[in-house]
Amino acid sequence: MREDPAGVSDRIERARQARHGRYLLKEEFITLSHGSGGKASHSLIEGVFVAALRNPLLDRMEDQAVFTVEGARLAFTTDSYVVDPIFFPGGDIGKLAVNGTVNDLATSGADPLYLSLGVILEEGFPLSDLHRIAASIREAADRAGVQVITGDTKVVPRGKADKIFINTAGVGVLRRQGTISLSRARPGDRVLMSGPIGDHGVTVLAARGDLELELEIESDTAPLNGLIRALLDTGVEVHCLKDPTRGGVATALNEIAMHSGVSIALDEINLPVSPEVQGACEILGLDPLYIANEGRLLVIAPPEGVDVLLRTMRNHEFGAGSRIIGEVFTEPQSMVFLRTEIGGTRVVDMLAGDPLPRIC
Amino acid sequence: MKYLDEYRDGALVAPLVEKIARLSAGRALKVMEVCGGHTHTIYKHGIEEILPDTVDLVHGPGCPVCVIPMGRIDDALALARTPGVIFTTYGDMMRVPGSKGSLLEAKAEGADVRFVYSPLDALKLARANPDRRVIFFAIGFETTAPSTALTLLRAQAEGVPNFSIFCNHVTIIPAVKAILDSPDLRLDGFIGPGHVSAIIGTRPYRFIAQDYRKPVVIAGFEPVDILQAIEMIVRQIVESRAEVENQYTRVVIEGGNGKALEAMMRTMELRPYFEWRGLGFITHSALKLRPEFAAFDAEALFDVPGVRIADPKACQCGEVLKGTIKPWQCKVFGTACTPETPIGTCMVSSEGACAAYYNYGRYAMSRPGAAAGEETAP
Numbered sequence: 001m002r003e004d005p006a007g008v009s010d011r012i013e014r015a016r017q018a019r020h021g022r023y024l025l026k027e028e029f030i031t032l033s034h035g036s037g038g039k040a041s042h043s044l045i046e047g048v049f050v051a052a053l054r055n056p057l058l059d060r061m062e063d064q065a066v067f068t069v070e071g072a073r074l075a076f077t078t079d080s081y082v083v084d085p086i087f088f089p090g091g092d093i094g095k096l097a098v099n100g101t102v103n104d105l106a107t108s109g110a111d112p113l114y115l116s117l118g119v120i121l122e123e124g125f126p127l128s129d130l131h132r133i134a135a136s137i138r139e140a141a142d143r144a145g146v147q148v149i150t151g152d153t154k155v156v157p158r159g160k161a162d163k164i165f166i167n168t169a170g171v172g173v174l175r176r177q178g179t180i181s182l183s184r185a186r187p188g189d190r191v192l193m194s195g196p197i198g199d200h201g202v203t204v205l206a207a208r209g210d211l212e213l214e215l216e217i218e219s220d221t222a223p224l225n226g227l228i229r230a231l232l233d234t235g236v237e238v239h240c241l242k243d244p245t246r247g248g249v250a251t252a253l254n255e256i257a258m259h260s261g262v263s264i265a266l267d268e269i270n271l272p273v274s275p276e277v278q279g280a281c282e283i284l285g286l287d288p289l290y291i292a293n294e295g296r297l298l299v300i301a302p303p304e305g306v307d308v309l310l311r312t313m314r315n316h317e318f319g320a321g322s323r324i325i326g327e328v329f330t331e332p333q334s335m336v337f338l339r340t341e342i343g344g345t346r347v348v349d350m351l352a353g354d355p356l357p358r359i360c
Numbered sequence: 361m362k363y364l365d366e367y368r369d370g371a372l373v374a375p376l377v378e379k380i381a382r383l384s385a386g387r388a389l390k391v392m393e394v395c396g397g398h399t400h401t402i403y404k405h406g407i408e409e410i411l412p413d414t415v416d417l418v419h420g421p422g423c424p425v426c427v428i429p430m431g432r433i434d435d436a437l438a439l440a441r442t443p444g445v446i447f448t449t450y451g452d453m454m455r456v457p458g459s460k461g462s463l464l465e466a467k468a469e470g471a472d473v474r475f476v477y478s479p480l481d482a483l484k485l486a487r488a489n490p491d492r493r494v495i496f497f498a499i500g501f502e503t504t505a506p507s508t509a510l511t512l513l514r515a516q517a518e519g520v521p522n523f524s525i526f527c528n529h530v531t532i533i534p535a536v537k538a539i540l541d542s543p544d545l546r547l548d549g550f551i552g553p554g555h556v557s558a559i560i561g562t563r564p565y566r567f568i569a570q571d572y573r574k575p576v577v578i579a580g581f582e583p584v585d586i587l588q589a590i591e592m593i594v595r596q597i598v599e600s601r602a603e604v605e606n607q608y609t610r611v612v613i614e615g616g617n618g619k620a621l622e623a624m625m626r627t628m629e630l631r632p633y634f635e636w637r638g639l640g641f642i643t644h645s646a647l648k649l650r651p652e653f654a655a656f657d658a659e660a661l662f663d664v665p666g667v668r669i670a671d672p673k674a675c676q677c678g679e680v681l682k683g684t685i686k687p688w689q690c691k692v693f694g695t696a697c698t699p700e701t702p703i704g705t706c707m708v709s710s711e712g713a714c715a716a717y718y719n720y721g722r723y724a725m726s727r728p729g730a731a732a733g734e735e736t737a738p
Contacts (some may be wrong), residue, residue: 018443027467030468031464031468032464032468039700043700274645285710340406340583341405341408341583342373342410342584343406344406344407345406345409346403346406346719346721347721
């Protein structure tokens with residue numbers, strides 16, 4: 001029989017350390033779990049791509065790379081979109097493709113400038129739908145203040161892709177001093193969230209129709225660069241910004257806890273979850289903390305400036321529901337906890353398997 | 361949310377915990393929650409942590425995914441790999457390892473495996489794909505067996521020839537009896553399963569109170585439900601009573617759900633014995649389709665290997681399922697066996713004790729060491 005319970009956590013931690021904080025890639029084939037945004041995705045990225053392509057910028061493993069060219073600090077990122085269905089309440093694959101890339105740039109503190117657009121189409125895809133998606137891309141780009149300046153189109157035979165897949169890449173410029181990074185969370189910092197969690201994931205799931213859930217919620221997809229600019233314009237110090245997409249708030253905060261070597265405690269009672277998302281999650285046995293968001297912002301900042309940040313967020317159209325959801329601590333490192341409503345605590349781990357593929 | 365929030369009310373919790381502490385003072389009680397849904401709630405809300413040291417919760421065998429033996433997973437994989445088959449399953453089963461991979465891996469290799477939320481979805485798939493043979497991987501206790509039964513009756517009424525069921529339904533009472541008869545275990549009471557009891561009612565548990573003199577309290581799935589049930593169990597012990605009580609009166613009635621039971625009886629019968637992961641063969645502990653439904657019985661229609669596969673040596677799921685060891689006492693817990701790369705079934709399902717411990721409970725374990733610094737998470 002094993003030693004005392006406290007020793008077990010140490011053993012688990014040692015097992016984790018032994019693989020240098022990396023998740024093992026054991027499978028022989030790609031499974032849907034590798035696309036979840038959780039642990040399996042990390043093991044795939046680290047075990048295949050980072051291993052093959054290793055360089056200092058890539059090794060940072062953030063949502064974008066930040067580098068300096070001729071004195072200008074630039075941010076660069078890319079993302080692909082395979083959401084099913086392609087049209088859903090509150091948005092479509094085109095709007096998602098613009099906002100997702102804009103947000104990955106903006107969370108570095110950059111002002112997004114230009115996007116590329118790569119489209120893979122399945123033979124037989126209705127042109128009317130394509131017009132609709134193109135118009136939506138234009139509208140989303142205008143809204144975010146970016147331009148699509150280059151692109152590519154491919155068509156594959158029927159059945160070799162599902163309707164339409166989109167890739168966007170984006171470039172932005174960092175006009176401010178200071179670094180915002182997943183590795184900058186410090187003990188004492190507060191964790192702020194810009195609105196209810198899980199709306200996008202649950203909306204898309206319901207829109208697939210196979211659950212026969214009728215919900216009155218919409219995807220939260222939105223460009224966050226305006227909200228972020230307003231935050232940074234206050235001059236108040238901000239340590240981390242992150243949009244919690246695949247894998248949800250739980251996975252996003254785990255990434256921050258690991259990058260920063262800190263512990264993050266969430267208060268269940270302060271987690272903003274709409275009754276519809278809560279209800280759908282109860283029925284389906286899902287946890288809202290693991291559901292994707294496409295227009296929500298996590299902000300981690302020192303306590304002194306939190307009042308100003310919170311006021312600024314609440315005054316912005318995409319931050320009206322902002323609240324403080326947690327706090328950063330020193331120990332135990334690289335872990336996220338939830339203080340439950342009834343006064344218990346539990347670990348909030350990174351997403352392990354993916355219950356809901358193709359959510360973005 | 362109405363009907364939920366009131367059972368998660370922090371203000372109701374503290375007085376209950378205090379009552380439990382007062383009643384159980386000076387004792388060392390072991391209470392088993394039979395149902396995996398309860399295990400999940402206990403960890404999700406951190407209930408173990410707020411309970412007094414006098415009450416120790418032992419996690420029982422009621423996680424449907426956890427008790428499926430490896431050989432049956434191999435059978436499922438063989439069915440899934442049969443050409444022309446669409447194999448449908450509850451999502452939880454996708455990652456359960458057989459001796460040669462999981463359904464998720466079979467899917468990646470080309471098998472048409474789809475996850476569904478109900479057997480009716482599988483029947484719908486069968487109607488939509490008349491040229492394919494659709495098999496539903498039926499698992500679970502009396503909670504899910506009625507929906508399998510009703511789907512069968514519908515498939516029969518509508519005459520859907522390409523639909524079949526791979527039946528692995530199990531029944532809870534024989535497993536509880538096996539645990540009660542197990543020599544290496546001392547339990548003081550049981551938290552009875554809520555959903556199962558909604559179907560079978562409260563009478564089947566009477567032997568636990570009468571023959572084994574152990575209190576049983578059937579409970580709901582919210583924190584207040586579970587704490588109330590524990591309080592009722594402790595009260596019985598203190599008052600030297602052993603009865604079947606029902607905390608979950610908003611859902612469970614004494615006679616259960618007659619219609620659901622009838623559908624089960626019409627379509628299914630007891631197997632002479634069935635293998636449970638970690639618990640071995642238990643007599644009359646599982647259901648198979650009645651001969652009248654052979655046309656819908658995947659075991660009759662297809663070749664399944666039906667080979668018994670021994671659990672991996674390192675895996676101690678059996679002891680965990682019987683409650684003789686805590687998940688963290690297993691040799692491979694958290695190191696070789698994790699939710700990402702599970703060795704045992706208890707690490708796969710969110711209702712499995714090991715997964716619940718791993719996902720939610722590690723902080724409580726690390727507390728003594730972690731409580732040192734000022735800036736430590738509370």
